[in-house]
Amino acid sequence: MKPELEPTIQALTKTFNSQVNEFRGDVRVTILAESIVAAAQMLRDEFDFSLLSTMTAVDFWPEENPRFEVIYLFTSVSKILNLSVLVQVPGINPSLPTITGIFKNAVWREREVWDMFGIKFEGHPDLRRILMPADWEGHPLRKDYPLGYEEPQFTFNFEEIDLRKPYAKE
């Protein structure tokens, strides 16, 4: 744990009840879903975490209640610090407040998390699918979404795959 990170962690744990754990030098603070906007605002203004490096989600599928875990990774360019903030999100109609007001690059990151995991973001300017085609149903990066593995065509199973492969007519 870098010494400069101490005041930030104290401030975070004081204002929002949060657990802090550290692994291999990365500090991770877990806070509640409602307070993410305030935390982001505080981190950017008071502690100069001016760059939202990335924002993504992880799907712990069999567990139902906190099924998703959304990770915000903040970087402070001036103090060369990294801090990741975790938010637990339930599985049934998951939703989170948006932080696009604070960080502009959250606009696309949140659209990607919506597209890949189906987590809604209230207040997002235009929450559309970003990577998948617009009429795609299902959210691919969820654990219960099939990989879409098709059996590759080798010599031994060439004929039967050839029959059902939809070749393009002229």
Place this chain on the structure above:
Amino acid sequence: MTQLQEVSVDDIKHLVSERAIQGETVLLNMGPQHPSTHGVLRLLLELDGETVVSCIPDIGFLHTGIEKNMESKTYAKAAVMTDRLDYLNTLGNNLAYSMAVEKLIELDVPDRAQSIRVILAELQRIASHLIWLGTTGLDVAAMSTFLYCFRERESILDIFELCSGQRMMTTYIRPGGIWRDVPVEFEAAVRAFIKMFPKRVDEYEALLSRNPLFLDRTFGIGAVSSEQALNFGMTGPPLRASGVKWDLRKARPYSGYEQYDFEVPTRTEGDVYARYIVRIEELRQSVKIIEQALNKMPLGPVRSSNHKFVPPPRSEIGVNMEALIHHFKLWTEGFSAPKCAVYNAVESPRGELGVYIVSDGGPKPYRIHWRTPSFDNLLALPFMAKGVLVADLVAIIGSVDIVLGDVDR
């Protein structure tokens, strides 16, 4: 004559201004197949004559689900997929992924492998910048730079082929070091390249830097201030061109970068010309790094000897029973990582390339997220493109240097 399939304006009504709905401004698709979008990027442009009123990027045309695919492969086999992410910076992807896995399982890397990794990463940075320079030259009607840049890139690809047998998708940097030692001719080839290359960069500068046509097309266009750049999440040359001195090789040195002295070129204007100057300067700095790394390259093993995670060399398998067991376990089931999450970032030619691995204790990564720089650099395009001529928009897309494999993953 079948009826013209027209996409009516009202299903994108919430994105464009109302002048488009009345039909005053033209809605044009600078679509997935376009010579100057550097890949399959679709820009829905709202044009008033030649000036761009608003530009709405639509990405995903090269989304290949690499993150989902990697979840079904073991750590060693997932390394092969990392090359296909940012296909101009294949060794940089390998480096980011290998260092993340090494951080996850606390694997040591011998010094010789560290310096070879630095040499290859810097050579890959030069090759990537050369493609950027060639294609941006093409976009701004300087046709000859394309041929010069690809001539130099061929000599870099010969070096990659020399040590790994493949030109682009080498997967040469793997968790625990590099795949095998570089051949004897490697050092001579790299020295020859370093001796020849600075003169070639002066050739490019002579072609473009003080060329009035190039200056008219690039000066003062698409300027981004440093606060806006940080707020958009831009990293790499576009951020350094806006005046923020943020380079991961200096900020958080990895793989031995702290031993080499090189400057991080920055400018303050943040426009297309500033990004051009920053990248041209980075070409020279990379040559300096390669030279120092080559001089400091120690002898010794190139891959960690911890055979729980790294497959033993083939010579040992026939002789040593334990090595055979390690080899068999690693290549069938793979090593299992502790249950935790790790983030590791590397400076790619486009910016901060980070890998976030969540592991559940099994041999396969539970979730891999790639923080790719082009995804955020592209986000600033609509802001830069407001009120700009279409020809300048082409120069701006070139200057941001996006790679669609990086954006769509």
Place this chain on the structure above:
Amino acid sequence: MLLEYTAIAIFIIVAIAIGFIAIGLGTIFGPRKKSGIKSMPYESGMDPIGPGTRRLPVRFYLIAVLFILFDIEVIFFLPWAIVFRQLGWFGLIEMFIFIIILLVGYFYAWKKGALEWE
């Protein structure tokens, strides 16, 4: 006298013939297959939005007129350049006056801002 004209006539005939042969072979031997999508306007692979023909801003027209103006001026140089020797000083001065008149027009357009895009 007649000989020169026959030379020019042959030249013109051969030029036209080559043009027709090149295009004719293509239309005769080339397979053609009409289809709805093929006749649709190409917009880098996507569906065109809105009607194709619409009102264009006036600046395009302005640029077009200026181009035609100065292009015709260049065409007038060609016959002058051929008989340049025979005309001698008279031709030179005549052509300078012609150029100066057009330069006046050019500066007028420049100062009025017709060349600026905005």
Place this chain on the structure above:
Amino acid sequence: MGVEQKLANMGAVTTTLETVVNWSRTRAMWPLLFGLACCAIEMMAAEGAHYDMSRFGMELMRPSPRQSDLMIVAGRVSRKMAPVLRRLYDQMPEPKWVIAMGDCASCGGVFNNYAVVAGVDEIVPVDIYIAGCPPRPEALIHGIMTLYDKVNHNKIKDQA
């Protein structure tokens, strides 16, 4: 249809006509500028000065499908790109050919998941498959040579 379909079986006349027509088609076959992913970089390297694909009549990579005869699908085709690819193929004038460059275009390659079309032959009829990930520029030029052989041997009768 062209006149050659009408006088299809006139022995010597059609064979010499055939060779002339096929010869003319292989001398300046302009590819469609359609680079998708990594194979596009190798295609650019093949177009560059070192391998110089323009020695084989491919001087110009035409961005618009109206002026191109050959579509080189260089890279992985995602589900979102498939309709665009089919539209571009339809908008190319006859006679047209398709080269599937690289494993991802030929059979989905490394990516066997929901997002990638496993092989471009599900969308457009492919003439030549080039293996390699990415195939070397020499492999691309070898593919073009095989395409020229194919074009030189195609009969006028079976031209739809």
